Amino acid sequence: MSALLEVNGITKRYPGVIANDNVSLTVNAGEVVALLGENGAGKSTLLKAVFGLIKPDSGEIKIGGTPIVFGDTAGVISRGVGMVHQHFQLVPVMTVAENLILGDEPKRGLFINQKSAREEIITLSKRYGLEVDPDAVIEDLPVGMQQRVEILKALRKDVKLLILDEPTAVLTPQEIDELIQVIRNLAKSGVGVVLITHKLHEVMAVADRVVVLRGGKLVGTTSPKETDEAGLAQMMVGRSVVLQVNRTEAKRGGVVLEVKGLEVRDDRKIMSVKGVDLTLHKGEILGVAGVEGNGQRELVEAICGMRHRETGNVLINGVATKDMAPHAVHEAGISHIPEDREKHGLVANYTIADNLVLNQFDQEPFAKGWIRNLGEVAKNADKLVEKFDIRTPSAFNTAGSLSGGNKQKVVVARELSEELPVLVAAQPTRGVDVGSIEFIHNQLISARDNGAGVLLVSAELDEILSLSDRIAVMSDGKIVAIVESKDADRNYIGRLMAGLKE
Amino acid sequence: MSDTKVVTESKSKPVKSFDVGSWLIPIIAVLVAMFIAAILIKLQGSNPITAYKSLFKTAFGSLEGIGLTLGKSTPLVLSGLAVAVGLRAGLFNIGAQGQLLSGALAAAWAGVTFDGLPGYIHIPIALIAGAFFGSIVAGISGFLKAYRGVHEVITTIMLNSIVMAIADYLASHQLREPDQFLTRTSEILPSAKMPIYSHLPLGFFIAVALALLIWWILGRTTSGFRIETVGRNRHAAWYAGISVKKTVISAMLISGAIAGLGGAVETLGITYRYAPAFNLGLGFDGITIALLGRVHPLGIIPGAILIGGMRAGAANMQFDSGVAPELVDLLMALILLLVTAPLITRFFKNNSNKSMTSGWGN
Numbered sequence: 036m037s038a039l040l041e042v043n044g045i046t047k048r049y050p051g052v053i054a055n056d057n058v059s060l061t062v063n064a065g066e067v068v069a070l071l072g073e074n075g076a077g078k079s080t081l082l083k084a085v086f087g088l089i090k091p092d093s094g095e096i097k098i099g100g101t102p103i104v105f106g107d108t109a110g111v112i113s114r115g116v117g118m119v120h121q122h123f124q125l126v127p128v129m130t131v132a133e134n135l136i137l138g139d140e141p142k143r144g145l146f147i148n149q150k151s152a153r154e155e156i157i158t159l160s161k162r163y164g165l166e167v168d169p170d171a172v173i174e175d176l177p178v179g180m181q182q183r184v185e186i187l188k189a190l191r192k193d194v195k196l197l198i199l200d201e202p203t204a205v206l207t208p209q210e211i212d213e214l215i216q217v218i219r220n221l222a223k224s225g226v227g228v229v230l231i232t233h234k235l236h237e238v239m240a241v242a243d244r245v246v247v248l249r250g251g252k253l254v255g256t257t258s259p260k261e262t263d264e265a266g267l268a269q270m271m272v273g274r275s276v277v278l279q280v281n282r283t284e285a286k287r288g289g290v291v292l293e294v295k296g297l298e299v300r301d302d303r304k305i306m307s308v309k310g311v312d313l314t315l316h317k318g319e320i321l322g323v324a325g326v327e328g329n330g331q332r333e334l335v336e337a338i339c340g341m342r343h344r345e346t347g348n349v350l351i352n353g354v355a356t357k358d359m360a361p362h363a364v365h366e367a368g369i370s371h372i373p374e375d376r377e378k379h380g381l382v383a384n385y386t387i388a389d390n391l392v393l394n395q396f397d398q399e400p401f402a403k404g405w406i407r408n409l410g411e412v413a414k415n416a417d418k419l420v421e422k423f424d425i426r427t428p429s430a431f432n433t434a435g436s437l438s439g440g441n442k443q444k445v446v447v448a449r450e451l452s453e454e455l456p457v458l459v460a461a462q463p464t465r466g467v468d469v470g471s472i473e474f475i476h477n478q479l480i481s482a483r484d485n486g487a488g489v490l491l492v493s494a495e496l497d498e499i500l501s502l503s504d505r506i507a508v509m510s511d512g513k514i515v516a517i518v519e520s521k522d523a524d525r526n527y528i529g530r531l532m533a534g535l536k537e
Numbered sequence: 538m539s540d541t542k543v544v545t546e547s548k549s550k551p552v553k554s555f556d557v558g559s560w561l562i563p564i565i566a567v568l569v570a571m572f573i574a575a576i577l578i579k580l581q582g583s584n585p586i587t588a589y590k591s592l593f594k595t596a597f598g599s600l601e602g603i604g605l606t607l608g609k610s611t612p613l614v615l616s617g618l619a620v621a622v623g624l625r626a627g628l629f630n631i632g633a634q635g636q637l638l639s640g641a642l643a644a645a646w647a648g649v650t651f652d653g654l655p656g657y658i659h660i661p662i663a664l665i666a667g668a669f670f671g672s673i674v675a676g677i678s679g680f681l682k683a684y685r686g687v688h689e690v691i692t693t694i695m696l697n698s699i700v701m702a703i704a705d706y707l708a709s710h711q712l713r714e715p716d717q718f719l720t721r722t723s724e725i726l727p728s729a730k731m732p733i734y735s736h737l738p739l740g741f742f743i744a745v746a747l748a749l750l751i752w753w754i755l756g757r758t759t760s761g762f763r764i765e766t767v768g769r770n771r772h773a774a775w776y777a778g779i780s781v782k783k784t785v786i787s788a789m790l791i792s793g794a795i796a797g798l799g800g801a802v803e804t805l806g807i808t809y810r811y812a813p814a815f816n817l818g819l820g821f822d823g824i825t826i827a828l829l830g831r832v833h834p835l836g837i838i839p840g841a842i843l844i845g846g847m848r849a850g851a852a853n854m855q856f857d858s859g860v861a862p863e864l865v866d867l868l869m870a871l872i873l874l875l876v877t878a879p880l881i882t883r884f885f886k887n888n889s890n891k892s893m894t895s896g897w898g899n
């Protein structure tokens with residue numbers, strides 16, 4: 036019997052880069068293959084080729100022994116391939132049910148059979164243990180829930196091969212555990228799974244085989260039995276990676292940021308920050324741990340002047356900042372790595388150079404009065420591209436052409452280059468590869484060591500535990516506990532995050 | 538900006554390169570439009586070669602012809618530029634026509650009213666009056682967009698009708714030429730008439746200078762960067778501390794001022810007065826020209842000259858080949874269709890992973 040998926044010598048060039056360089060790979064039925072690699076290694080490109088979305092320059096892809104036609108996604112789907120894209124493909128104004136049936140709607144005459152659509156969704160979500168509300172509108176859902184809809188959508192057809200491109204980047208630890216269980220069950224029932232993820236412990240937990248790409252080339256195949264997380268990281272990056280962050284004791288100084296009695300509503304006008312008090316000191320990292328959707332996003336946006344504060348104050352160095360004025364808050368001394376880099380952090384069709392001065396374009400030395408100094412913008416770009424290891428052929432390529440991790444490095448580089456007293460970092464390593472995570476972590480630590488107060492908000496408990504000097508646990512819009520990180524106990528914090536008392 | 542590319546040897550200098558590929562679309566669009574029109578001319582029994590020869594010979598074959606062409610091109614450069622500035626800020630200003638009319642009437646009023654001034658003062662005053670009123674008309678739409686969230690396409694279209702009605706009313710009442718049968722304003726004073734230097738009209742050079750200025754502003758100034766950023770990603774603009782409201786309003790004010798100037802130049806250089814039948818369509822042609830010029834301030838100039846030349850040569854073409862001057866309108870419509878088709882597909886393609894879906898990464 037032939038393999039479920041056979042990839043033979045795929046090469047795909049983009050202007051200035053070889054995204055895939057003669058890559059070959061097989062996946063058998065019932066097997067979970069993890070595809071690892073740094074951002075920009077070519078993982079998404081390879082799987083897009085498998086799904087028929089792009090046409091490689093050379094090479095061949097067979098499903099069940101017969102070659103696929105590149106560009107014929109419908110044909111690939113009909114042969115039992117489902118894909119969950121890194122980039123969501125949902126229509127935000129439609130409901131969960133509508134999104135799930137989109138493209139293949141159960142019909143009654145000319146009309147969509149809403150009732151049978153809903154029933155189908157409910158059975159589907161029961162079958163895989165992925166609960167969703169079929170009537171919720173996508174844009175109102177947290178990203179984790181949207182991801183679940185994406186996965187259900189891929190599972191709706193009778194899949195033989197399921198491709199998951201970074202499905203866990205936005206999930207909470209519990210959701211990840213559930214997803215891993217789903218993947219195991221699927222594999223047991225004979226489905227082949229290809230999984231891209233940057234989280235090495237997930238790979239260790241679920242993969243039968245691990246394939247590593249670096250710079251578009253396949254550099255090795257291994258399995259969790261033969262190696263450990265450090266070994267995987269080394270294969271990806273081509274050098275040894277320090278997974279544990281090295282940091283010295285914080286030299287805590289005076290208070291730089293004070294949040295007093297803050298109350299904030301979310302987009303649906305529901306109170307989601309319910310009276311938060313925080314103090315952040317110079318030279319420390321204060322981590323805010325919590326399951327996503329417990330008010331962290333609204334808290335960050337309100338601190339940074341991007342969301343209306345119902346009541347309460349945000350003080351920088353003792354001075355109150357203005358509500359709803361991102362520029363004023365920035366000038367008062369807050370740098371902000373925003374959670375949604377595509378929406379807020381970057382202008383996709385600007386050059387990397389322009390993005391690196393996005394919130395300083397009208398300040399010296401990047402402008403003199405009314406006139407921009409493009410020479411300084413370019414110099415700044417060269418400096419930061421090098422210092423922050425942004426992988427691009429040129430600082431004058433558009434930011435949109437970068438891979439996710441490199442986009443994030445652009446944002447981090449811009450926000451850290453100013454050395455303001457307060458840095459608010461929201462999910463700073465989401466969807467970023469191990470090498471870049473290590474890099475960004477070190478940058479956060481060195482910002483702290485240079486005297487900044489860092490407010491780190493992350494859904495990754497491990498990230499919080501390894502970086503923070505103090506940890507604030509947020510649950511249901513409130514800070515339920517603040518602990519020194521040396522006293523922190525993973526289980527205890529996990530229970531608090533889940534809303535359990537002590 | 539977005540069209541900067543790098544050259545390998547000097548890494549720290551952004552080098553603007555002329556992106557050939559993206560300019561191929563308008564060139565092909567024009568050629569294909571002319572080809573389709575040629576077939577129609579042929580079907581109608583005339584000779585397309587004769588027609589085109591006559592058209593372009595009249596327009597570009599002599600200094601006189603070129604002067605006429607540039608005169609016709611001037612308001613087109615300005616209305617194209619007005620639409621382009623709006624598009625750069627993400628605003629679709631369909632109201633260039635109304636803004637242009639108000640500028641034309643304001644210049645006619647200023648040209649008649651201020652007596653005893655030398656030309657070098659009178660002309661600028663009349664031009665500024667035109668720009669000012671164009672700016673006010675567009676500013677209304679900008680304000681409604683920024684503070685009331687009303688879409689600019691709707692308000693600018695509505696204002697087109699409102700401005701036209703008011704202008705025609707004023708031209709037939711308060712500003713009407715006394716004791717005359719025709720509904721029109723008096724002829725402007727000689728001191729307000731824009732000079733023509735050996736067939737070449739002053740207005741054209743003003744228009745080109747303005748295009749260069751706008752190009753420089755968009756590419757090199759902080760205000761230009763604000764406009765471009767708001768046009769490309771207003772969420773990021775807001776995060777970066779750019780006031781989206783102020784930027785939307787100022788882009789509309791600039792856009793309207795340019796359109797108003799277009800009307801003023803037409804009054805002071807060509808028509809010498811305002812009459813309800815004048816200036817028709819100039820503002821709408823601006824949309825075609827802005828898109829033909831790839832929304833680039835300098836790209837608009839060749840587009841405007843081409844269309845202006847066709848308008849200049851149309852009458853002679855009819856004389857030489859029997860093809861009606863409406864051919865030019867046909868060509869414009871075809872060009873608009875052919876230029877926008879790829880833009881529209883690109884728009885949907887971009888949007889399929891921007892506003893239609895949400896997510897991150899790549």
Ligand SMILES: Nc1ncnc2c1ncn2[C@@H]1O[C@H](COP(=O)(O)OP(=O)(O)O)[C@@H](O)[C@H]1O
Pocket residue numbers: 049050052053054072073074075076077078079080081436437438439899
């Ligand atoms: N549509 C595209 N146009 C140009 N370059 C691209 C395109 N898609 C991907 N690339 C480039 O190809 C390389 C591989 O990208 P990708 O497959 O997305 O990486 P990964 O998924 O491993 O992070 C990167 O350098 C990226 O910039």
Ligand SMILES: [Mg+2]
Pocket residue numbers: 075078079080121438899
């Ligand atoms: Mg990817």
